[in-house]
Amino acid sequence: MDPQCSGQDIMRCFLCKNDVAPLHCRVCFLHFCGDCVEKHTSDKSKVHNVVSFRQLLSIPMCSVHPTKQCNLLCEQCNSPICGLCISSEEHKHHDIVDIWEHCKNNQEVIRRDLQELDEIIYPKYREAASTIPARRADAEEHTPKVKAALKNQGESLHTEIDLIIQGKLMEIDDINSQILTAIDREEETLNETIKEIS
Structure with missing residues (x-):
């Protein structure tokens, strides 16, 4: 494979075509070796600006x-x-x-x-x-304790609520009994009055 035609070839001088070209003319957009730069800049029709590739890459050109x-x-x-x-x-x-x-x-x-x-x-x-591992271990250790405490609190609250509900149910039964007794008395009184009227 001809190195001049290879895509992997190094940058070659525009004039001599053989030497490596470490320099670049920003005006002409061409590459040159150290020996050929003088030939290129001897053309006085333009003001040439020759820089190394390092400079070329570090200084941006105006868009x-x-x-x-x-x-x-x-x-x-x-x-x-x-x-x-x-x-x-x-x-x-x-x-x-x-x-x-x-x-x-x-x-x-x-x-x-x-x-x-x-x-x-x-x-x-x-x-x-x-601190993350210690915090994770702490969370893993305390979570079951918190859950157990919450469960105990829930059971305690359920027991307390059940007792309150039982007490209220008994109160309702007692009130209902008193109401039924009062209704029974009223019915007796009404029936006696109806007999007397008859």
Whole structure:
């Protein structure tokens, strides 16, 4: 298999086609080896911007002006922009800061956050996690006791309710007996009166 045609082949120089190409021209979108860069930049019809692949991947290119690097940041839009974007209507009254300064500040904030996470938050979570087995065992031990106590309380309440209901049933029977006795007397009185009237 020809290494020049292989999909797994390394990036080759655009001019000499043989050497590995560790450099990239952002204006022409071509790759070059160290020897051929001078030949490429000798063309004065353009202002070439040759960077290493590491730089190419670390510095974003402007989505509006593809040949320009985004070395600024619009704080309102929270997006990288190039020098030409500053004068556009979209960013006219926005706060613009140097992207590297912003990254440096963010790195400091992230470093502090990581330190707080490492020294304060993580130990608290580890401590909380270490109590879980004891809490689980405690819950497993106490749940049957609570259930047994509730069952006993329920039985006690049922006994008490049964006694109250029995007492109320006896009261009802007693009242019913008194009512029936009163009705019987009234019936006797009425029957005697009816005899007398007859």
